[in-house]
Amino acid sequence: MDNVDGTEHYNFKSNPDLPTLQVIIIDTNPVAWELLKQSSGLGFPDALSQILIFANAHLAFSLSNRAAVIANHLDGAHFLSPAPPGSDLTDPDEANLTPEQQKIVSQQKASQYRVFRILEDEVRASYRRLIKSTTVEDLEKNPNGSALSGALGLALTYINRVCFGGTGGRSGGAEEKVKINSAGGKVDDTGRMMHAKILIVSVTPDPAPQYISVMNGVFAAQRLKVPIDVCKLRESTVFLQQAADATGGVYMEPEHPKGLLQYLMMGFLPDQLARESIILPTKVDVDFRAACFCHKKVLDIGFVCSICLSIFCQPPEGAVCSTCGTKLDVSSLENIGKPVVAPPKKKKKKKVTDSLSESGVASAAQSPAPEG
Amino acid sequence: MADSDEDFVLESSGDERGPRTRGSRRQTRKSKKEDASAAPRREKWEDIQRSWDTVVEAADGSIAGAVIGLLEATKRKRLLRDTTPIQRGIIRHLVLVLDLSSAMVEKDLRPTRFLLTLRYARDFVTEYFEQNPISQLSIVAMHDGLAMRISDMGGNPSDHLTALQEKAFPLEPKGASSLQNALEMARAELFHTPSHGTREIFVIFGALSSSDPADIHETINALVDDRIQIRVVGLAAQVAVCREMVMKTNDGDDSGYGVVLDEAHYRELMMAATSPPITKSESTSTPSLLMMGFPSRTVENFETLCSCHSNLTKGGYICPRCSSKICFLPTECPCCGLTLILSTHLARSYHHLFPLKNWVEVPWSDAHLSTHCFSCHFAFPLNPPPTSPSKSRQSHGLTTKGFEKGSQSQNNSTQNAVSQRYACPDCKTHFCIDCDIFAHESLHNCPGCQAVPASVTKGRANVSSTTTANSRKLVGHNMKTQVAEATKMLEKSKIAPGNGTGSSMDVDV
Numbered sequence: 068m069d070n071v072d073g074t075e076h077y078n079f080k081s082n083p084d085l086p087t088l089q090v091i092i093i094d095t096n097p098v099a100w101e102l103l104k105q106s107s108g109l110g111f112p113d114a115l116s117q118i119l120i121f122a123n124a125h126l127a128f129s130l131s132n133r134a135a136v137i138a139n140h141l142d143g144a145h146f147l148s149p150a151p152p153g154s155d156l157t158d159p160d161e162a163n164l165t166p167e168q169q170k171i172v173s174q175q176k177a178s179q180y181r182v183f184r185i186l187e188d189e190v191r192a193s194y195r196r197l198i199k200s201t202t203v204e205d206l207e208k209n210p211n212g213s214a215l216s217g218a219l220g221l222a223l224t225y226i227n228r229v230c231f232g233g234t235g236g237r238s239g240g241a242e243e244k245v246k247i248n249s250a251g252g253k254v255d256d257t258g259r260m261m262h263a264k265i266l267i268v269s270v271t272p273d274p275a276p277q278y279i280s281v282m283n284g285v286f287a288a289q290r291l292k293v294p295i296d297v298c299k300l301r302e303s304t305v306f307l308q309q310a311a312d313a314t315g316g317v318y319m320e321p322e323h324p325k326g327l328l329q330y331l332m333m334g335f336l337p338d339q340l341a342r343e344s345i346i347l348p349t350k351v352d353v354d355f356r357a358a359c360f361c362h363k364k365v366l367d368i369g370f371v372c373s374i375c376l377s378i379f380c381q382p383p384e385g386a387v388c389s390t391c392g393t394k395l396d397v398s399s400l401e402n403i404g405k406p407v408v409a410p411p412k413k414k415k416k417k418k419v420t421d422s423l424s425e426s427g428v429a430s431a432a433q434s435p436a437p438e439g
Numbered sequence: 440m441a442d443s444d445e446d447f448v449l450e451s452s453g454d455e456r457g458p459r460t461r462g463s464r465r466q467t468r469k470s471k472k473e474d475a476s477a478a479p480r481r482e483k484w485e486d487i488q489r490s491w492d493t494v495v496e497a498a499d500g501s502i503a504g505a506v507i508g509l510l511e512a513t514k515r516k517r518l519l520r521d522t523t524p525i526q527r528g529i530i531r532h533l534v535l536v537l538d539l540s541s542a543m544v545e546k547d548l549r550p551t552r553f554l555l556t557l558r559y560a561r562d563f564v565t566e567y568f569e570q571n572p573i574s575q576l577s578i579v580a581m582h583d584g585l586a587m588r589i590s591d592m593g594g595n596p597s598d599h600l601t602a603l604q605e606k607a608f609p610l611e612p613k614g615a616s617s618l619q620n621a622l623e624m625a626r627a628e629l630f631h632t633p634s635h636g637t638r639e640i641f642v643i644f645g646a647l648s649s650s651d652p653a654d655i656h657e658t659i660n661a662l663v664d665d666r667i668q669i670r671v672v673g674l675a676a677q678v679a680v681c682r683e684m685v686m687k688t689n690d691g692d693d694s695g696y697g698v699v700l701d702e703a704h705y706r707e708l709m710m711a712a713t714s715p716p717i718t719k720s721e722s723t724s725t726p727s728l729l730m731m732g733f734p735s736r737t738v739e740n741f742e743t744l745c746s747c748h749s750n751l752t753k754g755g756y757i758c759p760r761c762s763s764k765i766c767f768l769p770t771e772c773p774c775c776g777l778t779l780i781l782s783t784h785l786a787r788s789y790h791h792l793f794p795l796k797n798w799v800e801v802p803w804s805d806a807h808l809s810t811h812c813f814s815c816h817f818a819f820p821l822n823p824p825p826t827s828p829s830k831s832r833q834s835h836g837l838t839t840k841g842f843e844k845g846s847q848s849q850n851n852s853t854q855n856a857v858s859q860r861y862a863c864p865d866c867k868t869h870f871c872i873d874c875d876i877f878a879h880e881s882l883h884n885c886p887g888c889q890a891v892p893a894s895v896t897k898g899r900a901n902v903s904s905t906t907t908a909n910s911r912k913l914v915g916h917n918m919k920t921q922v923a924e925a926t927k928m929l930e931k932s933k934i935a936p937g938n939g940t941g942s943s944m945d946v947d948v
Contacts (some may be wrong), residue, residue: 144890217890228815233873367759375636396727
């Protein structure tokens, strides 16, 4: 009966035109920015101005669009805008200005669009405070420091709050709750009040110890359907390539970092709706190969422990997994490289041993299931 | 209707464990009563809990505080789970058995049991492959006394999802259901699965009886011999044979058998089966070393046929052993039989191995330490009168966004029973309930530990101390560092050729 029901032609799934929240994660590691400046001439102040223009462009698209900026600093992640409630927002540098300079500044600010100004003031003030709190020892201790997973965590929890009202994008069981949440504004079927996207402007190398936590963040973004865009100005990276690929975001390594604004505007500005109809300038060949845990070799074919999923380039010594200490059964691997020969016919009752499992014979020999 | 179901389940999920060969519903009750007669007590149904009795009005007559407390309690209920790292069967082989007997036409679950089951089964498939990317699934239906295969054992979620489409579904609920036939078919499907993975059967059982061609207990014993684990979700009431087979195949543990109370509970029970099962005894699976290929992705100028579906595609993954083109991962190479996965698939399973600790509720005495959620800036209610805002560490006010202001003023006026703050035991940062749930269900990280500098090392230290305590647990920190080192090397090896051919801009000075 349902098959001849034609009402679906008339009931178009309403896909409300939702506003977008843009979260920008900026590396604020001074060492990395200095290195970038020496190699390409783009310093942090210029870059920050250009990123702010990008954020303003995003805000200008719609009155209900919003933006958040998170600093991925040496050893921690911090909200630059919106600043944590209760934090001090006075610009530490402004106090030192002469009255005349202050007048000029305030005049400049008076003619600025309020939303832009709030964002810019917050970001600049929070950033100055962040840099003031950073000591030389911190830099020396941790020149490649980055808290990428923390920044991603902050971004995602914030998106969860702003775009989903804290429901985590769960549909189905949470349907009733969503309707309550939607009392005020437009909501799509998953209870999403806003779209969201994350842009990571990165200059630091991959934080290798954070691999698992970064990937956890990436998968959470995937669940929330939040694309992670990556603008990699320095140091090619594997994590962020995989992040952009998994979430459907754009990955770009600008050839001329000085023209950052151009890249940002052309590559990263389009929102979710527009992205459906344009070809994104993303990188297609992503490196998905794995490195083994024993010799750190990059592998095409490797051996994986079935308990802890550690990767080895050859069966470990004594057949004991070096990570979880489990005694492994390697009997199935002994005939690797030898031609696969069908085993002699045995009595039907005989239990199948592992010798079949790895060589691929198992899948071919599906037995007919007893029916009825 | 719903009430009577509830009563029964509550009683039957009690602690009696004795093996019962053939017990009807009546018998269960009777024996229970006999036990109870020793010490006379009120029966479950005599204690009526009215939800409105538990609500306590605040001084000004509002119940907002109590409502928030109740809401949080229900949210929280899901969350508290055991977080010690336990060995789990990461590589799973599961047969989902759906009941398509005439009992599924019942409308006690909206719209009907059948349609709701199909919908939840689709959700289950998606969630299952999200949680267990390198696992396999197959779907079998119990229809008119027979077992019918809906989809074959495979690792591609879209195959199963197309098989479960409502409009194109080949079967309508009809006749009786036969547990034995379905179990035998599932057993045959799991017969060839490799020994390192788990073998599981997950039955959705809507009927209250099973019409079998032979003795089902023999089948159950055969399942035990084949070390297959069974989980059952009952849609109507507890059935003795289901309970028996769950207990026998799970070493006497019947927690894998649940009877649904309502739609939401049904979903909960189904989703509970998506997280990998705990490895209970050494015999359930033999750890082994798997040979796996990590294929690279290619993009072609012209369309070529893929070797898995014979579709024309313009790109795909190349098997490192036999160089055939595959369009979907993870899979087994159709040509040479090598298991092909991406390193991200392995990474997706890691959070089962390192679960995030439960966060603890913050008492009002410590609540003054924070005024808002660390990660989402949600404003917490301030203390009941004694603590004024000026006492709190951070001065209050100056919020920039509308929603924060609104919720703040709202919360100021109510006195709440709970502080609504939850603290990570490692970094002591305060979070709201929504972030708590999000962090535990989706993110699997603590934003505080990751974003606050000093606590990072502290958190790691805790991981290592807990892991050495129990030999069954995995050596978490060891693995973490190994993963880290490995990826570092990968990155280096990747960069080296890149600098030579790529842009000179990226080279360090």
